[in-house]
Amino acid sequence: DGGITQSPKYLFRKEGQNVTLSCEQNLNHDAMYWYRQDPGQGLRLIYYSQIVNDFQKGDIAEGYSVSREKKESFPLTVTSAQKNPTAFYLCASSRDAGANVLTFGAGSRLTVL
Amino acid sequence: AQSVTQPDIHITVSEGASLELRCNYSYGATPYLFWYVQSPGQGLQLLLKYFSGDTLVQGIKGFEAEFKRSQSSFNLRKPSVHWSDAAEYFCARGGGGADGLTFGKGTHLIIQP
Numbered sequence: 748d749g750g751i752t753q754s755p756k757y758l759f760r761k762e763g764q765n766v767t768l769s770c771e772q773n774l775n776h777d778a779m780y781w782y783r784q785d786p787g788q789g790l791r792l793i794y795y796s797q798i799v800n801d802f803q804k805g806d807i808a809e810g811y812s813v814s815r816e817k818k819e820s821f822p823l824t825v826t827s828a829q830k831n832p833t834a835f836y837l838c839a840s841s842r843d844a845g846a847n848v849l850t851f852g853a854g855s856r857l858t859v860l
Numbered sequence: 861a862q863s864v865t866q867p868d869i870h871i872t873v874s875e876g877a878s879l880e881l882r883c884n885y886s887y888g889a890t891p892y893l894f895w896y897v898q899s900p901g902q903g904l905q906l907l908l909k910y911f912s913g914d915t916l917v918q919g920i921k922g923f924e925a926e927f928k929r930s931q932s933s934f935n936l937r938k939p940s941v942h943w944s945d946a947a948e949y950f951c952a953r954g955g956g957g958a959d960g961l962t963f964g965k966g967t968h969l970i971i972q973p
Contacts, residue, residue: 751903780960787869789950789965790904797958805959837903839960847892847954849961851903 749774751852753838758857760825760832768823768855770838778844779821783807784835784854793836796821797844825857833859862886864953866964873941874972881936881967883951892954893934894961895925897947904950910934921945946971 751772760766772779778797782790792805796815810829815821821840825832835856839849863886873879885891892911896904908919915927925936934951948968952961 753903778958778960782960782963787965790963792960795958795960803959835901839904841960844958847961848894848906848909849904851896851905853903854901856901 751838751840751850753836753852753855756853756855758855759860760857761860763827765824765826766832766857768825768836768838768857770821770823770852771819772821772838772840772850772852773819774840774842774850775818776840776842776850777818778841778846779815780839780841780849781805781811781813781821781823782837782839784837790837793823795844832857862888862953862955862962864951864962864964866949866951866967868967869965870968870970872970872972875943876940879936879938879941879945879969881949881951881969883934883936883964884932885934885951885953886932888953888955891934893925893927894952894954895919895923895934895936896950896952897921898950898966899947907936907949941969941971943971943973945969 754769780795781793794813796802812824838852865884894909895907951964954961
């Protein structure tokens with residue numbers, strides 16, 4: 748079955764460390780997205796990519812970086828510059844950038860110790 | 861900027877009773893509207909979507925939603941809830957652009973026996 752795989756499910760890191768969250772999709776979707784979820788805050792867009800080798804900042808990109816070297820993959824790096832990285836991170840994809848129907852992965856929970 | 865408002869943070873409903881979750885969106889041309897559901901620690905699942913046409917849309921799990929342009933609303937309804945409906949519900953809108961969806965902050969649904 749097609750879908751989005753996020754790994755790891757749970758991740759702990761010490762302050763000052765960078766960490767990379769994996770997102771892989773086998774839906775043949777062009778567009779991919781990273782959202783951050785905090786309790787009571789809904790989902791906020793970090794980065795999005797319409798096509799391979801292209802990505803754009805979302806509303807809260809500071810302290811994060813991404814790459815899109817392959818259509819299937821859109822990893823997110825949470826850098827030490829992110830002041831409050833503890834959150835639930837959701838990756839999503841859509842058929843194309845204007846389709847707007849997002850399919851989500853199961854999420855990754857990052858906790859900074 | 862586009863915005864989505866879900867006025868109710870928590871709603872408690874008795875099992876078997878009817879349900880209505882409220883959603884208001886900021887005015888804009890051609891709103892694409894969605895309802896997603898999230899179980900604890902999981903990703904989001906699409907319940908239904910509205911792009912155009914019939915203003916009453918049917919979704920999965922017995923849910924429906926009605927688009928009312930005059931009220932800028934897209935409320936979610938279910939005639940009889942089941943204990944398994946307990947979850948977080950998110951309303952979202954897209955504008956057909958490349959930057960994905962704008963989400964409300966969510967409504968936490970509690971089902972009483």
